[in-house]
Every structure is written in structure tokens, then in C-alpha cells.
Amino acid sequence: TSAPGSVAQVRECAAHLTRAAKASGTAIVLVGHVTKEGALAGPRVLEHMVDTVLYFEGDTHSSFRLIRAIKNRFGAVNEIGVFAMTEKGLKGVSNPSAIFLSQHSEPVPGSCVMVTLEGTRPMLVEIQALVDSGGPSPRRLSVGLDRDRLAMLLAVLHRHAGVACMDQDVFVNAVGGVRISEPAADLAVMLAITSSLRGRPLPKGFIAFGEVGLAGEVRPAPRGQERLKEAAKLGFSVAVVPKANLPKKNDKAFEGLTVHGVDRIEEAMELARSLA
Structure with missing residues (x-):
């Protein structure tokens, strides 16, 4: 019954999705956007409820995209994934140094x-x-x-x-x-x-x-x-x-x-x- 986007509603919706993911053994990806300061837009309570927070970054003038883990309950947070945007979609880059x-x-x-x-x-x-x-x-x-x-x-x-x-x-x-x-x-x-x-x-x-x-x-x-x-x-x-x-x-x-x-x-x- 709370207003859309309020902390109570975000927390309750995330809890429902978490229970559904654990009950069915399904991975659920929640997609949001970031503010000008680079933080997640909306209530930060969502970060505490999910297992992993991933930032998908890229320059508009470059075909490369980086995925960084900001929070990870089951692994390291300082890993990076490098992908190239091609006509067939995203492809992993095997030699990022290049x-x-x-x-x-x-x-x-x-x-x-x-x-x-x-x-x-x-x-x-x-x-x-x-x-x-x-x-x-x-x-x-x-x-x-x-x-x-x-x-x-x-x-x-x-x-x-x-x-x-x-x-x-x-x-x-x-x-x-x-x-x-x-x-x-x-x-x-x-x-x-x-x-x-x-x-x-x-x-x-x-x-x-x-x-x-x-x-x-x-x-x-x-x-x-x-x-x-x-x-x-x-x-x-x-x-x-x-x-x-x-x-x-x-x-x-x-x-x-x-x-x-x-x-x-x-x-x-x-x-x-x-x-x-």
C-alpha cells in the first residue's frame, strides 16, 4: 500500500523476488540505473538485500564494456569482465591488455x-x-x-x-x-x-x-x-x-x-x- 518507489515497497518487492528465486532455484537479475554521482538510483536498501551488485560500464565512443562487482557474497569484488559489442552482441575479450x-x-x-x-x-x-x-x-x-x-x-x-x-x-x-x-x-x-x-x-x-x-x-x-x-x-x-x-x-x-x-x-x- 506504500507509494511507488518508497523504501517499504522496494524492500517488500525485493523480498518477494528473493523468496521466489530461492524457491525455484532461478537466478534473478534486477536492472536499475545510476545517478550522476555513480551511485545506484533509488533506496540503497536494495543493495543490502541482493547477493551481488554489478556495474555495467562503457564509454559511448568505445565498443568495449566493463562489468565490475561492487558487492559479491560468494566471490571477489575486485574482478573485472571485459566485453566487446559486436554486430552479434556482446563477446568476451580474452586478452584485455590489448x-x-x-x-x-x-x-x-x-x-x-x-x-x-x-x-x-x-x-x-x-x-x-x-x-x-x-x-x-x-x-x-x-x-x-x-x-x-x-x-x-x-x-x-x-x-x-x-x-x-x-x-x-x-x-x-x-x-x-x-x-x-x-x-x-x-x-x-x-x-x-x-x-x-x-x-x-x-x-x-x-x-x-x-x-x-x-x-x-x-x-x-x-x-x-x-x-x-x-x-x-x-x-x-x-x-x-x-x-x-x-x-x-x-x-x-x-x-x-x-x-x-x-x-x-x-x-x-x-x-x-x-x-x-
Whole structure:
């Protein structure tokens, strides 16, 4: 008897559907929409009653769609599904790394590839940076990465590596519309910014990952061996990683990949300069 869309009605309808699903052993999918802030529209009580909340995301200019689990009672919430919209409907993408890498015939300044983890799946993502002369109040803009973390990384870059961007506009983008929330992207972001500022591209087949602290130290990233194996499988040849993520010697899974371990950000910058 409640008004349509009220909390009481939503809760009662969801309870009826839940009982019907359990009684018949049928999976029921409730489809809703999200607000401008990205939250589920309507009473949030629905999220607490269902087993899984999935977000189906996509850019209007791209044929790729991502499915993310925000809540999952029976599995991990940090998994991602990548699908391509074709003339025959949605098809699963077996190699998601390919869509997050730009196709450059030759290395370009301001581009650095990193290996991120989406749940249990390592994926290669290209980080692009553009550093340009700014006015009295330079802009800091990031797409797919945390803007506050970008400001912190610029401060670390200036203090510990001597790379100043105080009078420069800095734009950072994760290719393909992917969102990177883990700090393992820090090293790749800083190398891309330095590459753009100096106008010198990183070498071909180059990847980097690692967390950078305020003291300038490069901290290990979780599951570093799996990240390196994914890079070696896709034909990358040079990697700069934290020393704690160095692979064991004589491991054939890393054949063709030369891995350099660093402890501090200034070491990484010097190594990237010598490799370029």
C-alpha cells in the first residue's frame, strides 16, 4: 500500500523476488540505473538485500564494456569482465591488455606501460602524461587516476629526483577508460611525466610498476611475479620494478625480459635515462 518507489515497497518487492528465486532455484537479475554521482538510483536498501551488485560500464565512443562487482557474497569484488559489442552482441575479450595499450609505431614521449591487477587478472595499461608550460596557476588533471595522488607524486618527484613541474600544466591519462586505484601505478606515472617534460621517449618494450613513498623509496607491489609474467608473455623486453619484486634467477617464465630492480625514485629516473 506504500507509494511507488518508497523504501517499504522496494524492500517488500525485493523480498518477494528473493523468496521466489530461492524457491525455484532461478537466478534473478534486477536492472536499475545510476545517478550522476555513480551511485545506484533509488533506496540503497536494495543493495543490502541482493547477493551481488554489478556495474555495467562503457564509454559511448568505445565498443568495449566493463562489468565490475561492487558487492559479491560468494566471490571477489575486485574482478573485472571485459566485453566487446559486436554486430552479434556482446563477446568476451580474452586478452584485455590489448585494448588498454595504444598502438605506437615508435616510442613517444610521455608514455609508460604498467601492469595493474584487476582482481586476480594482471592487465597491461598505458599511462600517458602531457607536461606543458602553464600560467601563474598550473593545472593538475588526471583521468583514471587519483588527482590528489598525482599532486603528491609531483612533490616527491621535485624533492627527491630534482624534476620540477611547478610552472607546468600536468595531464595524466590511463588509456582505454580504465580506472586504476592501486598505488603500484606511481612509478609509471612519474616516469611518464619525466619523459614528457624532457621530450625523451622511454625505450620500446618498456614497462614499470611500483609504489612510491613520500621519502622517495620505491615499495614492492603485490603479486609482482604474476605482473612480470604477463609482461613477458606479451613480448615486453625491459622492466623497472622494486627490488623486492625481482624474479628468481634462472626462471624460464621471464625469458626475453630484462628486469631492473630499484630502491629509490632517483635510481629509477637515472636508469630510465640510461636506457633511453
